[in-house]
Amino acid sequence: MQPTPSPRDRVRDLLKRTAVALKQGEVPFALCGGYAAWVRGAPEPDHDADFLVPAAEAERAAKALVDAGLQVVDPAEDWLLKVERDDVFVDVLWRTCGRPAEIDLVERAEVLPVLSVQMPVMDPTDILVTKLMALDEHYCDFGRMLPVARALREQVDWAEVARQVATNDFAVVFLTLLERLGIVPAVSPA
Structure with a gap:
């Protein structure tokens, strides 16, 4: 019998699945928040992971995630969606600090290996x-x-x-x- 993955392992797995789905859907995105900081040397967060998509790409991002078979939840907030799996979640944001995310935030991201998946990191x-x-x-x-x-x-x-x-x-x-x-x-x- 295999051990049950820890919540951190489940977040990491969902982070990778979300990135791959966005890449396959050709949606511009960047890993942001605590995990982006972690990739660049900060302590690993103890909660969810966050991705940023330009506000103009929000609907296309949701479709790409659903098409990849991920469970997408539309929360009450009007600036993000949540990808859920095994009692953990990843946020996909299209607004930061009350402002719509523009493509320049994603364009400044650097493609880096994150848990063996190449992805743009803020x-x-x-x-x-x-x-x-x-x-x-x-x-x-x-x-x-x-x-x-x-x-x-x-x-x-x-x-x-x-x-x-x-x-x-x-x-x-x-x-x-x-x-x-x-x-x-x-x-x-x-």
């Missing part, structure tokens, strides 16, 4: 920008952000991050914390 600067712009008074967990920032620090254009997050006070405070801890040099918006 640019490190974009990873940090999207994570920081998600900070608000309801979700402001700097403890989860610190290991990601430390792991990606040499891969990120910090002046560009500062420029893009300048309107989010929580993100600006986090950048100040990174500077004070000596994780990144002092940055000002470009």
